[in-house]
Amino acid sequence: MDVFSPPDGTDICGLNAAQVLSAYKKGTLSPIEVTEAALERAEAVNGELNAFTFIDRDRARNEARRSEARWRSGAPLSDLDGVPTTIKDIVWVEGWSVRCGSRTTTASPCERDAPSVERLRRSGAIFIGQTTTPEFGWKAVTDSPLFGVTRNAWDPSMTAGGSSGGAAVAAAVGAGSLHLGSDGGGSIRIPASFNGIVGHKPSFGRVPAHPPSAFGTVAHIGPMARSVGDAEAMLEAMSGRDLRDWAQGAGKLPRLGKRQADFTGMRIGYWSTPPVGHVDREVELSVAAAVRRMEEWGAIVEPVELPSIDLLELFHIHWFSGAANRLVSAGEVASEVYDAGFLLAAAKGREYNAATLVAAQVLRAEFGAFMDELLESYNVLVSPAAAIPPFAAGRDVPEGSGLSHWTEWASFSFPINLSQQPACVVPCGMTASGAPIGLQFVGARGNDSGVLATARAYELVSPEHFRMVDLTKRSRKRMDGVGATRSE
Template sequence: MNSRQSVSPISDAPDLCRMDVAALNAAFGSGALSPVEVVQAALARAEDVQQRFNAFTFIDHAGALAAARAAEARWRADAALSAIDGVPTTLKDIVHVEGWTVRYGSRATDATPMLQDAPSVAGLRAAGAVFIGQTTTPEFGWKAVTDSPAFGITRNPWNPECTPGGSSGGAAVASATGAGVLHLGTDGGGSIRVPAAFTGTFGLKPTFGRVPADPPSAFGTVAHIGPMTRSPADARAMLSAMGGRSLRDWSQPWGAMPSPDPRPFDWKGRKVGLWMTPPTGTLSLAIKRVISDAVRQIEAAGATVEPIRLPGEGLHEMFHAHWMTGAASRLAQIPQEARRDLDPGFVEAAAEGNRFSLRGYISAQQARARFGAAMDQLLADYDLLLSPATACLPFAAGREVPEGSGLSRWTEWAGFSYPINLSQQPACTLFCGLAEGLPVGLQIVGPRGADGFVLDAAEAATSLLGGP
């Protein structure tokens, strides 16, 4: 197994696998490249990445090449469907894809191919995205690392002995290594932002409801769908295709959210809150040093940064009331005879969920409403919030918590992520430096509906801080 490295995993990818959406648009439009050439390179890279890091459950050579040929014909006819027409894209093994088997990382699910795309997938398909494969997830996406009884352990390309995080770990690995350009992830407690941080990539948890979800998640309204890419600009292009109103998602707000189109951004004059204390666990000193250096650069660019604490108490218990009861609900749908191969941790989480009383669950919902309102007020007082994306660096693959940490559940080290699922603001993670040869993520949180503003800030921060 390779030792820890300090260069980006994209460094050994072919040139065609390093191109972003803007570069591909220019090459497709001029005829310098064909979507078929790019998709062939992405498929080959995906096979290589799968052998080394186990990021995929399925690579669709035939389907991807057929879609690439159709995109090639559209570009030649000057009839491209969108900015992402012909762009290699992966989908997490949790969203429904017509004609694909979706197993949720589990042996206990039905292997019958799906009859209909999820709304987010349908939006990407309508925009011409080319689906090259399906990425790994822990069983039912229940934890913030990626391993499952069905598909094994997914490994971090910065150091294969480490986890890439989760639950969208396969998507993060594919993004970090150039096995596709655009990657669909889900985030119910940090499942986009944690693996983006652990792999040095970019991930956005949009405002709840911007990207429609169907079927409804077992984890309810803490669960979001969003883009994972190597840059904020690519995430914006992907979000534009995935987002919008769908009548299949009753939980969406009725009416349009502000457009995520780019606007000029300057840190000068911005009032920014700095959140450095997670609800549980302890922030790694190595991460604290990297984040502090990034914040100093943002202050030097003109922002006023003030320390803050999140409003509310008992956020860990509040989140467990929502998350673990969701696990219990999901387990209840599985026949007894199919449960013997389930991840023991998932079964334990479901058992915790079953211990919540109805009164306790309703109390948690009421507490969440108060916390969400307080967070809206906080984001009315500050333009943005900054924080570490995680409290710890990537740790051993196949474990839920760092060895020797004394922690028992992933929520204890992911305390910078799940509160923002409870409050539903848009939040992204971007690379801001290395610690012990591993990437560190900076989280940017904005007001609900202000996804475009968060992406503007992320682009400015990436320009300021640099990439891996």
């Protein structure tokens, strides 16, 4: 780790976790200073962007004081000790109420951390607050009946994406360094793309999950950050076997290890055609330019295509059935309190019979085997992170697009939930209007280290894309109805 000493006038919130930890080791910054800066930034942007459902000022400050004492005594808990961290409002945190963006939930505090949160807490991460999600994390934009619309960090008139939209916005504006998200159909990767940050969906089973997701084994827990190294460090802290997660299996995924990679001789499969819909021209050009640069850096790039099966319907059967399952678990609640789109998805899910569900599971296994075999031939696949750039906030699809459902523009993400492979999204450019565009790297199951090493190699040669939103230069568009921070 490079020694870092922040010069006078440096925006502490602009430092990544590695820089913060280097400053802690040198004694030029303390966890109290960094936590206070993160809390101030979260409070400053939340009225406009609505990234947080709850900011836990008192608890974060207490944790920061304990972290500072550990650093002063030379006994930090880990290389994440004292790093401000956020948790998506769908994952259990002891002492916090988890509302899942729904008016059907209660404010009763959780009695225990989820496994991922428990591991971060043992590492000394400081939890500054909860970030927004659509109701039960059901869609790829972030607005909910309980907390309202979350807005893009680069342009508040645009959507943040979802369902980990609040986490992505918090990362992009510097309200914390590490951000825990979840991804059942692109929910880490899409908001990472829309807000110009790094988001990694791990191999299924890499990070334990409890309680089990109502949406089944398409759902993953993963890290979001502004640098690949920070996401990698967070993933390492959260990974491992937990007996509460039966779906995790025996926990025999290859161990994580920080690998060095460059593009010389790397075999890359270029996946440019989504299974449904079309790619926006600006997205297409930006990703194609990134791929050409990889070839210039020595990569061997070949076009690849997914099998000609109806992957959209296959995902819908899994996802809508999960929505129906989640609706049943909420009990008897008046329909008007729900997101209308969630109710429609659940209604569709109830139409599937047992034979349809089993047939979908069999077809999913065939698709997963195809993807496993494909990744035997390539180090990684590369694709757009999302087929389109951000669009107007408060909508599920762009106005006038002719699209009927968010899954139709999320078609570079949901197939990788079906196949359970690791996928990392990094920023690769901007549209003419100044909206971020993301690039996705996909690897073989278990090969999170290789995917992250490739993403880190891209970051090293394209550092200009990895930057925090400059809040002093951005045109600030005040919006009505962006929700309010919850205090407890």
